[in-house]
Amino acid sequence: MGTLVIGILTRPYGSTNWAFVLNLAKAALEKGHKVKIWCSGDANFILKKNQKPFAKKFNYESQIKELIEKGLEIVGCESCHLMRGIHEEEFIEGVPSRTMTWFFENIATADRVLFIGEE
């Protein structure tokens, strides 16, 4: 089984990029692969806990929690989230803050790397 590392810049809810990333992560995890996600820039907003679910709307917090239980490793970029006034204790449970070193250490050993930039 392989390791997939995904880097993403996109803000949540502003596009379907996150829906794609989380669906891809779910499919990979269910096939037994490891999945690691690096949140850079506005992507860090997705890590805030207490996202209110609305009927028939995306709710990424619940999806992320479900995927963490399946083994997803998802981290926030320290400088990016602090710049945005988001602190690690506000993150969804199980999500740590990391520096860019984490990203490069992990892509060095990954089998596949996918990076999704801003639209």
Place this chain on the structure above:
Amino acid sequence: MATKKVLILVRSNMKEEVPNLGIDHAMGAMAVFLEDVEFQATVAFINSGVLNCMKGQKFLDVYGVEGVENVIKLALASDVRIVACKEDLEKYGISEEMLTDAKELGVETGIEVLPWEKINEEIKEADYVLFF
């Protein structure tokens, strides 16, 4: 020690945070010390991203914050290779003399101007392509 090529494509212009993030990732790659891998980072500015390469940006005067030009200078000083797409520079009427450099930091290597065909070849050769 294996060298892995990281190619960072920057399409956004300097009005956004994204070019800075791209260059930050390039400098981050160059600063990471791993046991058996080192990264060689190139930032390629394409589309309206080539506007980031212009010298004389007045970000500090207008907005009171560091602009992308300063970050490009720091990247050049950190051995990050900076490339700008020739066709896109031409599209915006930007000549090579209008591109920034880091000579005041003692760095002679400036921004390389490459045709899209060459950049495309580098995309194919890179170990990692990161889109910003």
